[in-house]
Amino acid sequence: MATLGPLARLREDPARAAVLTDVDGTLAPIVPRPEEAAVPQRASAALRRLSERYGLVGCVSGRRAAEARRLVGVDGIAYAGNHGLELLLPGEEAPRFDPALEGREGDAAAFLAGLGPRELDEAGLRQEDKGPIQALHWRGAEDERATEAKAREIGAAAGRAGLELRWGRKVLELRPPGGGGKDAAVAALLASDGVEMATYAGDDRTDLDAFRRLRELERDGELTAAVCVGVVSDEGPVELAEEADLTVGGPPGWLELLEALDG
Numbered sequence: 001m002a003t004l005g006p007l008a009r010l011r012e013d014p015a016r017a018a019v020l021t022d023v024d025g026t027l028a029p030i031v032p033r034p035e036e037a038a039v040p041q042r043a044s045a046a047l048r049r050l051s052e053r054y055g056l057v058g059c060v061s062g063r064r065a066a067e068a069r070r071l072v073g074v075d076g077i078a079y080a081g082n083h084g085l086e087l088l089l090p091g092e093e094a095p096r097f098d099p100a101l102e103g104r105e106g107d108a109a110a111f112l113a114g115l116g117p118r119e120l121d122e123a124g125l126r127q128e129d130k131g132p133i134q135a136l137h138w139r140g141a142e143d144e145r146a147t148e149a150k151a152r153e154i155g156a157a158a159g160r161a162g163l164e165l166r167w168g169r170k171v172l173e174l175r176p177p178g179g180g181g182k183d184a185a186v187a188a189l190l191a192s193d194g195v196e197m198a199t200y201a202g203d204d205r206t207d208l209d210a211f212r213r214l215r216e217l218e219r220d221g222e223l224t225a226a227v228c229v230g231v232v233s234d235e236g237p238v239e240l241a242e243e244a245d246l247t248v249g250g251p252p253g254w255l256e257l258l259e260a261l262d263g
Contacts, residue, residue: 004260006227006245010054010197011261018056018190018198019261020210021047021254022182023068025203026231027059029251030169032140034063034128037071043251044073046258051077053262055195060084060185060202060210062173064130065095082133083166083173083206084185100179101132108134108174111161115154123150132176139170168204169235182206183213190217201229201254205237211244229254 010017021027028037051057051074058078061068065081065088072079079088079095086095112120112127112134120127124141127134136154138147151172155165158174166173182202190198198217200210214226230236230244231254241247248254 004257006225007199007229007257007261009225010199010227011263013197014050014054014261016194016196017054018058018192018195019047019050019054019258020056020058020060020186020189020198020200021258022200022202022204022207022210022231023059023061023063023071025169025233025236025251026201026207026254027072027251030139030233030235033126034135034137039072040251040255041073043255043258046255046262047072047074047077049262050258056189056192056198058189060182060189060200062130062133062135062168062206078189080182080185080189082130083175083180084182084188085132085175085180087185087188098179098184101176104176105132107176108132108158108163111158111163111174119154123147125151125154130173134174136172136174137170144170166206168206181209183209186210186213187217190223196223197225197227198223199227199229201231201248201257203231203233203236203240203250205239208237208239208243229257 027043028039060080065079065086068079076090085098088095124147126137136151141147163174164177211228217223218226228244230240230247232247
């Protein structure tokens with residue numbers, strides 16, 4: 001069994017504890033294309049069991065909330081999608097959208113539509129339509145370095161057009177400014193009554209925002225314990241290990257901790 005370290009406090013009093021996790025790169029291994037991702041059945045089963053004992057279990061994802069729920073395959077937990085722009089709680093059929101988006105839902109898509117009709121294809125960039133967020137992927141491109149350079153060029157233009165940029169593992173996301181963020185998603189999920197301790201696991205730069213919000217909630221006395229778990233890889237930001245309380249090697253390492261939390 002994996003050594004829990006500071007997570008042991010959560011297992012001692014699960015009814016007052018929250019287990020929050022990123023999805024891609026944390027529960028599901030990174031794959032060349034997002035549509036090919038799969039969460040192992042063991043991970044889904046572990047989350048399902050934890051949801052029966054812990055005060056809150058939730059997934060925070062860059063995917064749409066409904067897509068994250070389909071991928072994880074567990075209905076009885078909470079999902080924050082599109083990096084916090086959507087919230088899908090247990091028992092709800094449709095997500096709640098951040099009101100800060102109103103009137104700007106199509107800004108990112110409109111910006112990309114204004115580019116040359118073949119500009120993305122010729123650069124080797126794949127566009128993923130996530131509604132208010134538009135993602136540009138270059139994993140698996142013929143020349144990833146050159147394609148990333150093109151993504152940075154497009155990102156600079158998008159920034160000048162008033163869009164917000166979020167960089168991840170071989171992906172750039174364009175979104176309307178304001179609202180959302182994994183930090184806001186974590187705060188919204190932890191507003192549940194009775195939750196006093198929490199852990200969050202993630203593998204990418206956007207997950208650092210969630211780490212920092214957990215720290216703030218602990219400093220402000222809203223949490224008595226906050227444990228940040230870095231799911232490290234060769235592609236992940238170095239800050240992940242620096243800011244984490246625990247580090248594990250990829251999704252298999254996080255799965256071991258999830259199963260130990262259930263022990």
